[in-house]
Amino acid sequence: MTAPIARRARHVAVIGGTDVTAQVEADAEAVGRLLARAGVVVVTGGREGVASAACRGASEAGGLTVGILPGRDRSDANPWVGVAIPTGLGETRNALVVMDADAVIAFPGAYGTLIELAFALLADAKVVGVGTWALGENTSILSVDTPDEAVRLALG
Amino acid sequence: MTAPIARRARHVAVIGGTDVTAQVEADAEAVGRLLARAGVVVVTGGREGVASAACRGASEAGGLTVGILPGRDRSDANPWVGVAIPTGLGETRNALVVMDADAVIAFPGAYGTLIELAFALLADAKVVGVGTWALGENTSILSVDTPDEAVRLALG
Amino acid sequence: MTAPIARRARHVAVIGGTDVTAQVEADAEAVGRLLARAGVVVVTGGREGVASAACRGASEAGGLTVGILPGRDRSDANPWVGVAIPTGLGETRNALVVMDADAVIAFPGAYGTLIELAFALLADAKVVGVGTWALGENTSILSVDTPDEAVRLALG
Amino acid sequence: MTAPIARRARHVAVIGGTDVTAQVEADAEAVGRLLARAGVVVVTGGREGVASAACRGASEAGGLTVGILPGRDRSDANPWVGVAIPTGLGETRNALVVMDADAVIAFPGAYGTLIELAFALLADAKVVGVGTWALGENTSILSVDTPDEAVRLALG
DSSP: OHHHHHHHSOEEEEEOOSSOOHHHHHHHHHHHHHHHHTTOEEEEOSSSTHHHHHHHHHHHTTOOEEEEESSSOGGGSOTTOSEEEEOOOGGGGHHHHHHTOSEEEEOSOOHHHHHHHHHHHHTTOEEEESSOOOOOTTSOEEEOSSHHHHHHHHHO | OHHHHHHHSOEEEEEOOSSOOHHHHHHHHHHHHHHHHTTOEEEEOSSSTHHHHHHHHHHHTTOOEEEEESSSOGGGSOTTOSEEEEOOOGGGGHHHHHHTOSEEEEOSOOHHHHHHHHHHHHTTOEEEESSOOOOOTTSOEEEOSSHHHHHHHHHO | OHHHHHHHSOEEEEEOOSSOOHHHHHHHHHHHHHHHHTTOEEEEOSSSTHHHHHHHHHHHTTOOEEEEESSSOGGGSOTTOSEEEEOOOGGGGHHHHHHTOSEEEEOSOOHHHHHHHHHHHHTTOEEEESSOOOOOTTSOOEEOSSHHHHHHHHHO | OHHHHHHHSOEEEEEOOSSOOHHHHHHHHHHHHHHHHTTOEEEEOSSSTHHHHHHHHHHHTTOOEEEEESSSOGGGSOTTOSEEEEOOOGGGGHHHHHHTOSEEEEOSOOHHHHHHHHHHHHTTOEEEESSOOOOOTTSOOEEOSSHHHHHHHHHO
16 A cells, blocks of 8 residues: 555655756765665655656665656656656745655755755755755755765654 | 556546535545546545545555645645645645646535636646536536546546 | 835735626726726736736726736736736736735636636635626625626725 | 836845844845835835835835735735735745846845745846855855945846
């Protein structure tokens, strides 16, 4: 029974850019894989780059992946999104990507990633950064170097 | 691998009131069960009444259920929601409940149900009504009497 | 000092279709004019048809008009919108068009108008209909025939 | 005729925290006053702190002020908001505060301000910072020290 399992699972959002280096993609994929193995639902913005890599890693490890899409069409999701949620909200949907999350793992990205990071911080979510925006000493982003550390901290 | 299965699945939204008769609840539960057996992801507003009954039917038949919530807290979902999506949009989230759907099955309900019905009609979705709002001859709601007919038409 | 004046003013939403008869446009324009003369801020969806006619009537009578736009671009507003509010929410913005209103005057329209009507009824706003959707005896739409009656009831 | 005047006017968003120093409030009020004198519509989030100060400055100089509110109630606006737009979107409405703007003037603030700043940068708006978030060399925030410089750059 998939549904009750998903219900009891923790949700972790994985955020980052659509146009990132191969190393960042490999790290995001590893994060997705590790989260899925821990029984965590992986939530993303559902598009390319970090979202796609994290969904691929989670999906190939048998995990459930969610994509909160900017447009109105479920088929805009990357191929590794299990449950695609169209919103029609454009980039305003970034608020919803992290609203769902018990913790957020943030990779490098552009302003869309910064928006998600700021919404997560506003909601007082646990935020783990793997080379993401530096926002100064007063923000509570936990900075790490590896996928293993990121997942350990996110789930700790 | 849950995720790719969910991805290929059709999505059907089941809408209706929070305060409905036992007969409507039983019918909504039957609709959820039949949709799950057909491999369909059941999307609802995630709260009580029709949404709860449809999710219960689908979940107990092993199906995947999605709840698009008005608030910011995943725990507001009824116990049979598998994937809860908090939106923080209040009743404005009704637009998103049917945006996701290949077809919509509508039970009796109040103005919240009417909003979802109108968004579904605006999006030109297939809408099957089981005793829901009567909107006149010019609307394209397919009216049926039983859960079996509703699901057959929704998936036909 | 425009701002304090606007602040104390009542807000009335005027809703209806984009493709309506000349008679409906004339009535919507009259409603806009009468509302403006009563010092009321006229709120609309900001586009064509009823919205455009109501804004024209209000604007030419010296009133303040607001357009809550579906897109991201202020220039999508009709020429008689004084304050254009882009939302980027698509048709989901219909929820916002009536949220602002002390009363709603509804003309004939398609599903977009039905959405706004349903949001207004859900919010328990005073709704005056001039030939709009017939939703049955149990809804609280006050039905009238002329712009004068509509405005008198809306402000009464 | 207020409406056409407002329509042709430029819109500038003034953003910043709700709990700021007296100096920041004085600067925000000066910015509002200078914008109003230039015939600019001042758009804010409609609440306290920087938004309130900017609206006060603009309103007392005879300008038009807009407040895009998180809640559903127009009366949540600060007393100097001329046109209050309730959204019911919570903090997600921050996306809309800057969507409207030809330029954005950003004062110090917390994560809500960072969200608005990021949405403005994503939309490629002209952003002038008066002691706001430092986001690194690659962002295009124009940094200034005084209200005069801020308004000159915003309107330049």
